[in-house]
Every structure is written in structure tokens, then in C-alpha cells.
Amino acid sequence: MISYIDEVLELWAEERQGGGSESGSGMAGNVIASLMASQGVLNRSARGSRVLVDRAAEVEWIVNKHLSPEQRQVVTAQYCNGGASAAKWAACGCSRAQFYRRLGQAHRAIESQLLKRAA
Incomplete structure (x- = not known):
């Protein structure tokens, strides 16, 4: 597994489980909540930052559109x-072996898509 992709997917799962369905991907509510909690100051290093939410939304799109069903x-x-x-x-x-083989393939596919989108 790719450690960076593992971290991104963990963030994606947290955002997916914790968000509502306001924006289709469920990612918008957490930014508003973090802004309210910090009285309008957005800390870019915090989990609720816009950069991380954008990355989680990107991963949501990649998972839904570019990965095989398996x-x-x-x-x-x-x-x-x-x-x-x-x-x-x-x-x-x-x-077990097939599960981790598919997970490794998914990590490589997500990494490839993230690199394509960054270019």
C-alpha cells in the first residue's frame, strides 16, 4: 500500500462518514462547522481545512468514477x-491475498489519477 494514499483515504472516509449530503459529496458541512468553532479563522493545517476537504472531494470523485467495482x-x-x-x-x-491485491491496485489507480489532476 502507498502510505500517502492510505492517509488520504482515511481522511476521505472520515469526511464521508461525518458529513451531511448538502453538496452531493457531503464535504461542505465540516468547513462551516470548523469556521464557526474557530470564530472565522481557518487553520489550514487542521483537518477541517479547505485544502484537505478539496482533496477528500477529489478522492470521492476518483473512487466513484475511476475504480473498478471490485x-x-x-x-x-x-x-x-x-x-x-x-x-x-x-x-x-x-x-485475504486477493483483498490486499485489489487494495494495492486501488491505491496505485488513485495515485495515478491524483497525479494526472495535479498536472
């Missing part, structure tokens, strides 16, 4: 669903 399933199982690893593999209907 890759999307393992990414969702790994980052959005709690529980034991064996339950994740069973939910995806694959072995």
Missing part, C-alpha cells in the same frame, strides 16, 4: 466499514 468495494470495506479484517474479506467475497 476496487471500490475493497476501498469502502477497508476505510469506511469497521470490524475485523476477516469480516472485510468475507464481505468482499475474496481471500
Whole structure:
């Protein structure tokens, strides 16, 4: 797995689970809440910063549009669903080795798309 992509996917899962459905991706509510909590001062290094929210929204788009259904399933199982690893593999209907092979492929695909979008 790619550690940077792992961190981005963890942030994506946090935003996905914590956000509402105001903007379609559920990412807008957290920025407003963080601005209210900080009295209008946006700390760019905090988890609620606009840069990180934009990255989470980008990842949401990449996961939904550019991953195969199998890759999307393992990414969702790994980052959005709690529980034991064996339950994740069973939910995806694959072995441990196949699960991590698909997850690695998804990491590489997400990294590739992020690099394309940055260029």
C-alpha cells in the first residue's frame, strides 16, 4: 500500500462518514462547522481545512468514477466499514491475498489519477 494514499483515504472516509449530503459529496458541512468553532479563522493545517476537504472531494470523485467495482468495494470495506479484517474479506467475497491485491491496485489507480489532476 502507498502510505500517502492510505492517509488520504482515511481522511476521505472520515469526511464521508461525518458529513451531511448538502453538496452531493457531503464535504461542505465540516468547513462551516470548523469556521464557526474557530470564530472565522481557518487553520489550514487542521483537518477541517479547505485544502484537505478539496482533496477528500477529489478522492470521492476518483473512487466513484475511476475504480473498478471490485476496487471500490475493497476501498469502502477497508476505510469506511469497521470490524475485523476477516469480516472485510468475507464481505468482499475474496481471500485475504486477493483483498490486499485489489487494495494495492486501488491505491496505485488513485495515485495515478491524483497525479494526472495535479498536472
